[in-house]
Structures are given as C-alpha cells and as structure tokens.
Amino acid sequence: MSSGTRRRAIAFARRLRFYVIAAWSAVTLNFLIPRLMPGDPAQAVVQQLEVKNGQNLPPQTVEAIRKLLGGVHENIAVQYWHYLGNLFTGNLGISTGNFPTRVTTLIGTALPWTMLLMGVSTVLAFLIGTGIGALCGWRPGTRTDSVLSPLSTFLAAVPYFWVALFALWLFAFRLGWFPLAGGHDPDADPSSPRYWLSVLHYGLLPALTIVFSSCGGWLLGMRNMTLTTTGEDFVLLARAKGLSNTRVLFRYAARNAMLPQLTGFALALGAIIAGSVLTETVFTYPGVGSLLKQAIDNRDYPLMQGILLFTTLAVLVANFLADSVYVLVDPRTRAQGGDAS
Amino acid sequence: MSVLLEAQGLCVDYLGGERSVRACAEVDLTLRRGEILGIAGESGSGKSTLITALTQLQRPPAAITAGRILLHRDDADGGGTVDLTAADEKRLRALRWREMSIVLQSAMDALNPVMRLSAQFADVLREHRRGITKEAVAARTAELLGMVGIPAERSGAYPHEMSGGMRQRATIALALACDPALVVMDEPTTAVDVVMQRQIMKQILGLRRRLGFAVVFVTHDLSLLLELADRIAIMYAGRIVEIGAARAIHDAPQHPYTRGLRDSFPPLHAPLSVLHGIPGTPPDPADPPPGCAFHPRCDRRLDACDRRLPRLGPVADGRGLAACLLHEHPEEAPVS
Amino acid sequence: MKPALRNPKVLAGSAIALLVVLAALFGDWFSVHALGQDPHTLDYLVINQPPSGHHLLGTTGSGEDVLAQTIAGARGSLVVGLVSALISTALGILFGVCAGFFGGVADTVLNFITNLFIVMPVFALTLIVAGYLNNTGTMTIALIIGVFGWAGGARSLRAQTMSLRGRDHVQAMRMLGESRTRLVFSEVLPRLYPLISAMFLHAVIGGVLAEAGLAFLGVSSPNTISWGTMIQNAQNQNAIINGLWWWFLPPGFCIAALGTATGLINFGIDEIANPRLGAARRAAQQAVKAA
Ligand SMILES: Nc1ncnc2c1ncn2[C@@H]1O[C@H](COP(=O)(O)OP(=O)(O)OP(=O)(O)O)[C@@H](O)[C@H]1O
Numbered sequence: 014m015s016s017g018t019r020r021r022a023i024a025f026a027r028r029l030r031f032y033v034i035a036a037w038s039a040v041t042l043n044f045l046i047p048r049l050m051p052g053d054p055a056q057a058v059v060q061q062l063e064v065k066n067g068q069n070l071p072p073q074t075v076e077a078i079r080k081l082l083g084g085v086h087e088n089i090a091v092q093y094w095h096y097l098g099n100l101f102t103g104n105l106g107i108s109t110g111n112f113p114t115r116v117t118t119l120i121g122t123a124l125p126w127t128m129l130l131m132g133v134s135t136v137l138a139f140l141i142g143t144g145i146g147a148l149c150g151w152r153p154g155t156r157t158d159s160v161l162s163p164l165s166t167f168l169a170a171v172p173y174f175w176v177a178l179f180a181l182w183l184f185a186f187r188l189g190w191f192p193l194a195g196g197h198d199p200d201a202d203p204s205s206p207r208y209w210l211s212v213l214h215y216g217l218l219p220a221l222t223i224v225f226s227s228c229g230g231w232l233l234g235m236r237n238m239t240l241t242t243t244g245e246d247f248v249l250l251a252r253a254k255g256l257s258n259t260r261v262l263f264r265y266a267a268r269n270a271m272l273p274q275l276t277g278f279a280l281a282l283g284a285i286i287a288g289s290v291l292t293e294t295v296f297t298y299p300g301v302g303s304l305l306k307q308a309i310d311n312r313d314y315p316l317m318q319g320i321l322l323f324t325t326l327a328v329l330v331a332n333f334l335a336d337s338v339y340v341l342v343d344p345r346t347r348a349q350g351g352d353a354s
Numbered sequence: 355m356s357v358l359l360e361a362q363g364l365c366v367d368y369l370g371g372e373r374s375v376r377a378c379a380e381v382d383l384t385l386r387r388g389e390i391l392g393i394a395g396e397s398g399s400g401k402s403t404l405i406t407a408l409t410q411l412q413r414p415p416a417a418i419t420a421g422r423i424l425l426h427r428d429d430a431d432g433g434g435t436v437d438l439t440a441a442d443e444k445r446l447r448a449l450r451w452r453e454m455s456i457v458l459q460s461a462m463d464a465l466n467p468v469m470r471l472s473a474q475f476a477d478v479l480r481e482h483r484r485g486i487t488k489e490a491v492a493a494r495t496a497e498l499l500g501m502v503g504i505p506a507e508r509s510g511a512y513p514h515e516m517s518g519g520m521r522q523r524a525t526i527a528l529a530l531a532c533d534p535a536l537v538v539m540d541e542p543t544t545a546v547d548v549v550m551q552r553q554i555m556k557q558i559l560g561l562r563r564r565l566g567f568a569v570v571f572v573t574h575d576l577s578l579l580l581e582l583a584d585r586i587a588i589m590y591a592g593r594i595v596e597i598g599a600a601r602a603i604h605d606a607p608q609h610p611y612t613r614g615l616r617d618s619f620p621p622l623h624a625p626l627s628v629l630h631g632i633p634g635t636p637p638d639p640a641d642p643p644p645g646c647a648f649h650p651r652c653d654r655r656l657d658a659c660d661r662r663l664p665r666l667g668p669v670a671d672g673r674g675l676a677a678c679l680l681h682e683h684p685e686e687a688p689v690s
Numbered sequence: 691m692k693p694a695l696r697n698p699k700v701l702a703g704s705a706i707a708l709l710v711v712l713a714a715l716f717g718d719w720f721s722v723h724a725l726g727q728d729p730h731t732l733d734y735l736v737i738n739q740p741p742s743g744h745h746l747l748g749t750t751g752s753g754e755d756v757l758a759q760t761i762a763g764a765r766g767s768l769v770v771g772l773v774s775a776l777i778s779t780a781l782g783i784l785f786g787v788c789a790g791f792f793g794g795v796a797d798t799v800l801n802f803i804t805n806l807f808i809v810m811p812v813f814a815l816t817l818i819v820a821g822y823l824n825n826t827g828t829m830t831i832a833l834i835i836g837v838f839g840w841a842g843g844a845r846s847l848r849a850q851t852m853s854l855r856g857r858d859h860v861q862a863m864r865m866l867g868e869s870r871t872r873l874v875f876s877e878v879l880p881r882l883y884p885l886i887s888a889m890f891l892h893a894v895i896g897g898v899l900a901e902a903g904l905a906f907l908g909v910s911s912p913n914t915i916s917w918g919t920m921i922q923n924a925q926n927q928n929a930i931i932n933g934l935w936w937w938f939l940p941p942g943f944c945i946a947a948l949g950t951a952t953g954l955i956n957f958g959i960d961e962i963a964n965p966r967l968g969a970a971r972r973a974a975q976q977a978v979k980a981a
Pocket residue numbers: 368375377395396397398399400401402403404415574639
C-alpha cells in the first residue's frame with residue numbers, strides 16, 4: 014500500500030501548495046489595497062494623528078506609517094520587502110484610532126470574545142440545523158418537515174442584522190431579559206464567578222440570534238441532500254439488511270449526505286470573524302467585529318489592514334484544516350487528491 | 355420441494371393523485387425452496403417494482419395496494435407462515451437478510467462509498483447474530499469473499515478501490531452472509547462485461563447447489579435466463595403474461611410477446627441467427643391500452659383483444675401458464 | 691414557460707418580485723400622488739410618530755414618512771442588487787465557462803483564481819475596500835459587491851461546462867473544425883441558461899443583502915434611500931432603545947420578502963426540473979394519510 018501512501022502525500026502537498034499561494038496572495042492584496050486606493054491613505058493617517066495630538070509627529074513615526082500604507086518615495090519592490098519583513102516579525106503597525114496601541118494588541122484583546130461567541134454559536138447552528146435537516150429529509154412530508162422547510166427558506170432570506178435588531182428590541186428592550194449592550198457586567202471583578210455568569214448572560218442573546226438565523230441554511234441543505242441520498246441504492250440495501258432505522262440513517266444516509274455540509278461548515282468557520290462585524294455592531298460586543306467597525310468609522314487604516322490580514326489568514330487556516338478533515342471522512346478524495354475545490 | 359414464497363394478487367402502485375401508475379397488477383407467483391425463478395421483460399415492465407415489493411422494500415411513492423405475500427419458514431427457523439404485507443417493521447427486520455436478501459443492479463451504488471467492505475459485512479452479521487465475536491466476523495467475511503473468489507485481504511478496501519466485477523461479486527457474497535432461504539437479484543450482471551457475466555452466473559449456480567437458497571433473478575435478457583433459471587416468468591406492462599419451465603419458454607413460447615422477446619436476443623451459445631425485434635414500444639403505464647396491454651403490438655391479435663383482459667391460465671399442453679386469449683379461445687382465428 | 695407559471699411557488703415568488711419592481715419603477719410617483727407623502731421631506735413637527743391614519747407606518751427621527759421611505763428604498767436596494775448581480779454573473783460566466791471549456795493552462799489559472807476568491811473573506815474585503823474609498827456612490831457599492839461575489843457561480847458553471855464539453859455532439863463539432871468561440875456561443879451557453887438564470891436570481895438577493903449589511907455598517911451612498919440605509923439610520927438614532935419598532939421593521943421585512951420570493955422561484959424551478967423533490971413529498975403525504 015505504499016503507492017497509496019505516496020498518492021496521499023502528493024495530494025496533501027498539492028493542497029498545501031494551494032493554501033500557501035493563497036496566503037501569499039492575501040498578504041500581497043493587503044499590501045496593494047491601500048496603495049491602489051485613490052488619494053493618499055498614509056498622508057490621511059498622518060494628518061489625523063497630528064490633528065489629534067495637536068503637534069507634529071516625530072519623523073520616524075511618519076516613516077513607519079508610510080512604510081505600512083505606501084506613499085514613501087521608495088521603489089515599490091523595496092516597500093514590499095519591508096512590508097513582508099514587518100509581517101514576519103509580527104508588526105502590523107500602530108492603530109491611529111487608539112494611538113499609540115499596537116494593532117496586534119488590539120486584535121489580541123478582542124479575539125477571545127469573538128472566538129467564544131461566534132465559534133460556539135456557529136457550531137451549534139451547524140449541529141442543530143444539520144440534525145433537524147437530516148430528519149426532515151429522512152421523512153419528507155411529515156408535519157415537522159412541512160413547517161420547518163418553508164420557514165427555513167424564509168429565514169435564509171432575512172437579513173441577519175435585522176433579526177438581531179428585532180431580538181434586541183423585543184428581548185432586551187421590551188422584555189428586559191437581556192442587557193442592551195456589551196460583553197460582560199462592567200462592575201464585576203474578572204476573577205469572580207459573577208463575571209463569568211455575566212459573560213454567559215451577555216452572550217446568550219447574540220448567540221441565539223446567530224443560531225436562529227443560520228440554522229435554516231444548514232437545515233435546507235441537509236434536508237435536500239438526505240432526500241437525495243435516501244434514494245440511493247446503498248440506503249435501500251442497508252434497509253434490506255434489516256439494520257435498525259437509526260443505523261441506516263446515521264451510518265448510511267446522513268453519513269453520506271453530510272459530506273457537502275462539511276465543506277460549507279469550513280467556509281462558515283472561516284467566515285466567523287468577518288461575520289462578527291454585524292453581530293457585534295448590533296450588540297456592541299467587544300470583539301474583532303466591533304474593532305473593524307470602529308476602524309472603518311475612524312478611518313483607522315492600519316487597524317483595518319491588520320484585521321483584514323488576520324481575517325484572511327484565519328479563513329485560509331480553517332479551510333486547510335477542513336480540507337484535511339474532509340479527506341478523512343470521504344475516502345474517495347484520498348485517491349484523487351483534489352485541490353481546494 | 356416445499357413452497358417458500360407465494361405472491362397472491364399483488365398490486366403495486368406509484369401513488370400520485372390522479373396520475374397514479376399501476377406498475378404491478380395482480381401478480382400471482384409461487385417459488386419453491388432452492389428454485390431459480392427468472393423474471394424477464396422489457397425496461398419499464400415492472401420487474402424492479404415487483405421484487406422490491408416481494409422483499410417489502412418499496413418506498414414512497416410506491417405502495418402495495420392489494421394482495422398478499424406469504425413466506426413459509428423452514429421448520430429449522432421456527433416454521434410458520436408470515437404474510438409480509440401485514441408484518442410490522444420489527445417483524446420484517448428480523449426476517450431480512452436471514453430469510454431474504456437482495457443483490458442490486460449496480461454494485462457501485464449498492465455499496466456505501468464511505469465504509470470499508472469489511473464494515474459492510476460486519477454490521478449485518480452483528481445485527482443478525484447478536485454477540486458474535488470480532489474474530490468470527492472476520493472469519494465469516496473472509497469465507498464469504500472466498501466463495502466468490504475475492505481474496506480476504508481485499509476486505510479492507512473501499513468500494514471505489516475495487517473493479518466493477520469485484521464489487522458485484524462482493525454484493526453477492528454479502529447477500530449470502532446470513533444463509534438466506536431466498537436471494538433476490540435485480541439485473542446483477544448488466545453492469546459488467548460478458549466474461550465477468552459468465553463467471554458470476556457460474557458462481558451463482560455453484561453456490562446455489564452448495565447452499566440451497568432460492569433465487570429470483572430479474573433481467574431483460576431472456577437468453578441469460580434460459581441457461582440459469584428453472585422456471586421463467588415473463589412480464590409485460592406490470593403483468594405476468596407467461597410463466598413456465600425455462601425449456602418450455604424457450605422451445606415453445608405460448609404468448610406472442612414471449613416469442614417476440616425470445617427472438618430478439620441472441621442465444622449465448624449458438625451461432626448468430628437473424629434477430630427479430632418486437633415492433634412498437636411498450637405502453638405508457640399511466641395510460642395502458644384497454645384489454646390486453648400487448649394487443650397494439652401483437653401480430654396474432656384477435657378481435658376481442660382490445661376489450662377482454664386475458665387471465666393467466668394453463669395452456670393447452672399443460673406445461674405452464676399464459677395470459678392470452680389465444681389460449682382461452684383456441685378455435686378463434688387471428689385477424690389478418 | 692407555461693408549466694413554470696402553473697407552479698404555485700414560482701407564481702407566488704414572481705408576484706412578490708413584480709411588486710418590488712413596480713415599487714422601484716413607480717414608487718416615488720405613487721407615494722407623492724396616492725399617499726401624499728414625499729420620502730425625502732423632513733418634518734420636524736412629527737418626528738418618531740407611531741403608525742397613524744396620516745402616516746400609515748409612522749415617521750422617522752427626522753419626521754420622514756416610513757412607508758414612503760420603504761417604497762423609495764425598493765429602488766435603491768434593487769438597483770444595487772441588479773447591477774452587482776450583472777457584474778458577478780458576467781464574471782462568473784467569463785471565469786467558469788472559459789475554464790471549463792478551454793481546459794489546460796487556462797483552466798488551471800482561472801480555477802485557481804476562482805478558488806482563491808471562494809476562500810477569501812469576501813464580506814470583510816468588500817467592507818474594507820468600501821471603507822478606503824471615501825465617498826461611495828451607489829454604483830461603486832454595486833461594483834465592489836459584484837467584483838467580490840462571482841466565484842461560487844463560476845465554480846458551478848465550470849463543472850457544467852466541462853460536462854457539456856464532453857458530450858458527443860460537441861466533440862464531433864470540434865472535430866469538424868467548428869471554431870471554439872462559436873461553439874461556446876452556439877452549443878454551450880444556451881444549455882447553461884437555466885443555471886445562469888438561477889445564479890442571477892441568487893446574486894440579486896445576495897447583492898441586496900450585501901448592500902443592506904454594508905449600509906448598516908455605515909458604508910453607503912449618503913443621499914440614496916435604500917432598505918439598508920433606513921435600518922442604519924434607525925440604528926444610528928437609537929430606534930431600538932427608544933422602542934421605535936415601526937422604523938426598522940418594514941425595510942427588513944421587505945428584504946426578507948424579496949429574498950423569499952427569489953427563493954420560491956428557484957425552488958419552484960428546481961421542482962419542475964427535478965420532479966423527485968416535490969413528488970416525493972406529495973406521495974409521502976399521501977402514504978401517511980393512507981396508513
Ligand atoms: N418513482 C416512480 N414514480 C412513478 N412511476 C414510476 C416510478 N418508478 C417507476 N415507475 C414506473 O413504474 C414502471 C415499472 O418500473 P420498474 O423500475 O419496475 O421497471 P423495470 O422493469 O425494472 O425496468 P428496467 O429494466 O429499466 O429496470 C415504469 O413504467 C415506470 O415508469
């Protein structure tokens with residue numbers, strides 16, 4: 014079986030190559046965007062800071078900003094080289110909106126909040142939607158199915174932030190069950206149990222809105238895939254074998270219907286940070302999304318750029334991991350070793 | 355030999371409101387233990403529908419709307435007779451694979467693509483022999499694969515790693531896992547080449563001799579059945595139009611459709627002779643012609659054929675049954 | 691066409707979509723003449739009014755009539771949806787069909803770019819590019835949404851084109867020396883129309899949603915009314931914590947209705963093209979009843 018191992022190694026190398034090139038493209042894009050934009054972002058940043066501080070910036074700070082955003086009277090290749098060097102040393106520059114905090118520090122503080130809220134709710138939405146979808150597709154036409162499937166179609170079309178606003182209005186404003194803004198009780202001591210309970214309380218409503226509005230998409234996808242899969246001969250054969258219904262559903266029908274869902278799940282996990290902008294804006298939640306919104310409002314270009322780079326890399330890593338897991342759950346891909354597609 | 359399975363007046367419909375289709379109509383069949391019964395007919399004649407109903411595997415929109423299916427169990431398995439159409443899911447599950455198993459047309463689609471072959475054997479063995487050890491499962495799997503000439507090392511393979519012929523033989527081995535009394539096969543050899551087809555047929559015959567299971571073998575290739583089956587049933591538009599010993603069907607087909615079918619396939623072991631297709635096309639099952647469904651294509655049509663539905667009854671020489679007015683009124687001359 | 695219009699889902703979806711299109715075309719005229727309200731008129735005497743006989747859906751924090759604004763918003767949202775869908779569909783066809791049909795190096799390069807755009811966080815990119823551009827007009831927003839949103843469609847088009855290219859008659863025509871560009875237009879594209887139109891519908895609602903999301907985050911053209919800008923204004927002026935539900939509910943509901951409409955049309959067409967989905971359900975219902 015050494016030829017199989019070799020084939021697998023080649024497939025893995027090919028996948029890795031795609032993601033390395035993709036990461037390089039993202040980094041380069043991130044370098045190019047501010048330089049391609051009309052106007053002079055670097056100059057804008059310098060001016061912003063000078064206005065804010067009421068004095069001229071020291072020359073080396075101006076130089077650093079120019080290196081990050083362009084506008085240095087240097088060869089573009091040299092600029093690119095410096096930019097790559099900065100990246101490798103983890104230097105994403107200094108936020109102008111929160112001068113003089115480093116961009117990496119800001120992202121580092123906000124990230125755990127986003128990962129917790131978005132990660133948990135994305136996984137929950139996926140599990141619930143896929144589970145119910147499998148049941149609906151397994152027994153199409155039952156009452157559950159005929160209510161949930163059209164409802165999901167509608168939900169998939171409702172703008173998320175609107176659902177979130179509505180929930181905020183109803184549950185936080187009208188009913189007062191949840192706080193209106195924030196990520197934790199501002200008065201609680203971070204080491205006390207009361208603090209952690211407040212984190213749960215503050216996070217619950219945003220999490221529920223995410224689960225509620227993204228469940229439907231998973232449900233519909235899984236329902237239709239299960240419906241298609243139960244029509245396959247191998248499911249018929251599994252029934253003919255006298256296996257229990259649950260076994261036929263889980264090991265045969267849903268097991269195969271899951272495969273396309275997993276690809277979607279990888280993309281959704283990767284999109285967590287980008288998607289957090291809307292959630293966190295509505296609920297004033299202290300994560301990366303709020304940070305990005307704030308960066309855009311303040312025209313804080315270094316922060317914007319840092320978040321974009323970070324988001325892109327996160328997406329790529331999530332996808333790479335998912336691709337690698339996919340190979341484990343679908344033996345057929347092991348032989349072909351397809352690239353990212 | 356004793357009777358294993360009986361179908362009485364079996365009707366299977368594809369439900370769809372006003373557009374319901376009757377794919378099997380009043381089918382009567384008797385299958386004895388150890389017998390190979392061939393079912394032949396053109397595409398769309400209802401063969402697959404019939405055997406999924408016989409094994410109670412029909413799924414919506416298909417539904418059995420009339421008739422009974424009686425399974426007579428061997429005394430060694432507790433004896434007794436079960437009406438499969440009335441049995442509940444629990445009862446059926448206990449009978450599945452131990453009494454009746456199935457081999458499907460396309461082995462590529464019949465095996466779960468994400469499970470190793472060994473796992474697909476193991477789950478059915480575990481299901482029906484509670485408490486069987488891991489070693490016993492492995493040994494039985496190897497034994498079964500050996501029967502169809504697949505080396506035991508291949509049991510760790512996934513379906514996509516095997517050739518078409520190997521997959522098909524694996525599904526046959528799988529069908530024999532629990533020593534069933536009946537194996538239903540739906541065109542098990544159409545997806546493989548002629549050489550493999552012959553090899554598989556030989557294996558089925560050899561295994562049947564050794565293990566004594568009965569077979570219902572479905573195909574649209576009548577010449578294949580002539581070599582394999584003890585008896586042959588011919589289906590047309592959801593009805594059995596003739597049933598009899600394989601030799602009799604070959605030598606003296608009684609129904610004009612059977613003759614047409616026989617003449618349109620080259621025999622496996624004979625020099626090629628002139629083939630005659632049957633003119634026309636099978637009827638639309640949603641809108642069958644009145645009377646005998648075959649009459650628009652029949653070259654020996656009688657006046658009454660478009661009005662009277664012929665019943666399946668004994669033919670003159672007593673060698674089988676046919677559903678044709680020619681045999682109900684042998685004195686009437688065909689329309690020219 | 692006929693069977694499509696007899697399908698209740700397609701019918702319902704088309705009716706809603708038609709209503710939105712009519713609002714986009716004649717909404718202003720209708721508001722001024724039938725409702726007597728101009729969506730742009732600020733009336734500081736009647737701010738934050740709940741629905742009443744005079745203002746059927748109440749007024750905003752600046753005293754604009756919410757109903758008139760919602761009707762006017764149809765145009766802003768639909769224009770962005772349509773323009774961005776045109777751009778992304780065109781790009782999708784360009785990348786997908788070329789990659790699928792020409793194969794070889796062209797395929798490798800185009801498919802790589804497509805995959806790159808699929809894994810990129812498109813919404814964040816859109817947001818940031820829009821954030822760099824200081825004043826964003828409606829067309830700029832549509833352009834950005836379209837340019838970043840074509841990759842998913844390109845992937846399915848590529849797969850379809852590859853299978854079409856493999857068909858016997860296309861192969862035969864290539865053998866006969868038919869020019870490849872001609873083949874694309876005469877043999878391939880016509881067969882892709884169903885897929886392309888489904889993609890386009892999907893892209894329209896995707897564009898409307900993206901515009902609303904961007905507007906909500908503050909990236910919008912300042913003097914255009916769209917459903918997204920309405921919600922953003924509501925959010926900015928704290929409509930939630932002041933309990934002004936009539937301000938932010940209608941525009942979101944309209945987006946949802948348009949989305950449901952396109953969803954229904956696509957589902958209905960799917961059902962016609964692939965009867966198993968619908969038939970299986972109906973039959974199962976019958977079987978459940980019969981049992
Ligand atoms: N899901 C379905 N809904 C409606 N009608 C169906 C359905 N499946 C099959 N039929 C009809 O039932 C009839 C019998 O089909 P069946 O599959 O049993 O034929 P067959 O003899 O096995 O044909 P083949 O040799 O092609 O496998 C066909 O005429 C077909 O049109």
